[in-house]
Amino acid sequence: MENCIFCKIVKGEMPAFKVVEGPHSIAFLDIFPVSKGHVLVIPKRHVKQLLELSEEELLEIGKIAQKIGKAVLAGLNCDGFSLVQRNGVAAGQIVPHVHFHVVPRFKGDSLSVWPSGPKAEQGELESVLLALKKFV
Numbered sequence: 001m002e003n004c005i006f007c008k009i010v011k012g013e014m015p016a017f018k019v020v021e022g023p024h025s026i027a028f029l030d031i032f033p034v035s036k037g038h039v040l041v042i043p044k045r046h047v048k049q050l051l052e053l054s055e056e057e058l059l060e061i062g063k064i065a066q067k068i069g070k071a072v073l074a075g076l077n078c079d080g081f082s083l084v085q086r087n088g089v090a091a092g093q094i095v096p097h098v099h100f101h102v103v104p105r106f107k108g109d110s111l112s113v114w115p116s117g118p119k120a121e122q123g124e125l126e127s128v129l130l131a132l133k134k135f136v
């Protein structure tokens with residue numbers, strides 16, 4: 001896609017700090033890091049959301065995300081990492097090219113993904129489970 005910044009990175013038309021590259025995906029440093037060592041893992045093919053990824057792409061991205069996780073733990077001495085992936089504007093997706101964030105976490109960092117909600121009622125859990133099970 002022409003105006004996609006991630007596609008430009010894939011094509012080498014925009015510079016990036018590439019950490020690792022596979023046949024179907026690349027991982028590079030986010031230049032607006034949430035924390036030191038924030039890495040994005042993306043497919044080389046322009047697809048907007050998770051559901052459009054092929055099994056092959058998804059598998060490679062998962063393996064690369066795991067590798068990056070190991071690398072940030074070992075190389076940056078962080079205490080953990082978050083793996084975040086957003087689909088759609090409502091979920092906070094800004095760049096419409098599917099991407100996975102690997103965010104190094106440090107004890108006491110003030111990053112908060114979301115507050116936990118109140119405990120769900122039994123009936124709600126049962127109805128949600130029924131709604132989901134039709135489609136898995």
Ligand SMILES: [Zn+2]
Pocket residue numbers: 001004005006007008045046047096097
């Ligand atoms: Zn793209």
